[in-house]
Amino acid sequence: MLSALLKNNIQIVEKIDKWEDAIHLAASPLLQKKFIEPRYLNQIISNINAYGTYMILTPGVIMPHARPEDGALRTAMSLLRVDDGVMFPNNNEPVYLFFVLAATDGDSHLDAIVALATLLESEENIAMIKKAPNTDAIHKLV
Numbered sequence: 001m002l003s004a005l006l007k008n009n010i011q012i013v014e015k016i017d018k019w020e021d022a023i024h025l026a027a028s029p030l031l032q033k034k035f036i037e038p039r040y041l042n043q044i045i046s047n048i049n050a051y052g053t054y055m056i057l058t059p060g061v062i063m064p065h066a067r068p069e070d071g072a073l074r075t076a077m078s079l080l081r082v083d084d085g086v087m088f089p090n091n092n093e094p095v096y097l098f099f100v101l102a103a104t105d106g107d108s109h110l111d112a113i114v115a116l117a118t119l120l121e122s123e124e125n126i127a128m129i130k131k132a133p134n135t136d137a138i139h140k141l142v
Contacts, residue, residue: 002077002115002142009078010135019088019095020045023064026080026098036102037071044100053091058120060085060093060130065101072102077112079138081130096130115142 009029016022023044030036043066048055056062066072078100085094099116119125119142132138 002112002119003139005075005077005112006079006139006142009076010081010138011079012081012135012138013083015084016082016086019048019086022080022082022086022095022098023048023100026064026078027100029078030076030100030102033076035072035074035076037073040066040071040102043067043070048088053088056088056091056095057099057117058126060095061097061099061120061126062088062095063099063101063116065103068104068106072104074102075104075108075112076102077116079142081132081138083130097126 011025011029013025016025024041027036027041027044031038031041044064047066053062055064080098082096085096087094101112125141128141129138132141
């Protein structure tokens with residue numbers, strides 16, 4: 001399930017200065033494919049501004065998302081790896097992996113979240129994603 005959601009939705013960049021720019025870039029494949037509306041992306045940023053970095057799953061990994069009614073048109077996921085990491089306000093560690101999640105209801109994405117949690121429970125898996133030479137290698141890992 002996770003592999004299917006991420007297919008052709010993985011990007012790698014060396015550096016991004018602002019966390020908002022990283023969120024925009026991370027969500028761009030979903031926006032371009034019309035899996036989310038622009039307001040979904042805006043709501044993710046608003047949520048982080050209002051509530052902080054509660055979306056950080058483990059050090060260095062965040063899952064930006066908003067509610068289905070905020071503009072999710074299809075259950076989908078994208079991944080952005082930022083090699084130099086991105087700092088968020090009130091967070092002392094950089095974030096390297098951005099798994100943007102869009103879900104059209106409260107249930108359709110649960111299998112993907114379980115698969116993502118299983119993947120991320122191993123620090124070795126996270127390290128392999130961070131060191132993978134290209135997007136194809138990342139896709140094979142997931």
